[in-house]
Amino acid sequence: MSYDPTDEGARMSFQGHMSYGDYLGLDAILTAQHPKSSAHDEMLFIIQHQTSELWMKLALHEMSAARDNIAAGDLQPAFKMLTRVARIMEQLNSAWDVLRTMTPSEYTQFRDTLGESSGFQSYQYRMIEFVAGNRNMAMIRPHEHRAELAHPLLAEVKRPSLYDEVLARLRAAGFDLPARERLDQPHQPDAMARAAWAEIYRDPRRYWELYELAEKLVDFEDYFRRWRFNHVTTVERIIGFKRGSGGTTGVNYLRRMLDVVLFPDLWELRTEL
């Protein structure tokens, strides 16, 4: 007799009942892959991007809640969320191993079908950078034709970034730091903020929560840098120094992005300690 899970009480009929696929909206997700060629590897390429975007969605969900908690002075829940974001980045980093199995010969079979689409136009990636504090108004332009994407990016550059809220915590702890004048610019190194962090890092016991907060941000940026490095290496391995489908110089552009620093105070401080 073959095994029947009904014996254990498993529901086997879902007429009129919400099932797994209903709850997760799997019909929408699993019918959203539309290869434009007959090349075998295009499915890998599509799913790799789609899954990355799903993880980015969760990262944004966590980052924005972490920012709210930091603003309210609730650092412990924010620590948990930022840890989760770092784990998500780690997950995205491991995902490159799957994409790396695609060779240049395989990619060139369908590259032309992408047209000018590129991760450069990833709305969520830009939003992650904007929330962290790396804000460049030019990066909103690829979304201008879609108000529902451009508006949240425009609204984001008007509000304090995650790092701005962290600096507000330093102020609340008594450190004298000027407010940032231009919220729509990336964070520049600031001598007063660095001095405040130096005091915290020299006496972690006294400032334990702020010290832990700083390390969560460094962790986040550490994993983010690994993502950028894995991306550029995978790209060089697959397309060499060809121009990107998005129109940039490709690997040279991505190498320049490796120099982006999200939280310069926290990195520069280390030389002083």
Ligand code: HEM
């Ligand atoms: C065969 C695989 C891939 C290749 C050849 C590739 C290539 C490139 C290139 C050349 C750029 C620079 C912009 C351009 O001119 O197009 C770029 C940017 C970007 N790609 Fe990829 N990519 C690949 C996979 C991925 C995957 C899986 C993701 C995950 C979502 C991704 C996300 C991004 C993002 C977010 C940017 C913008 C980076 C920035 O502006 O700092 N890419 N990619």
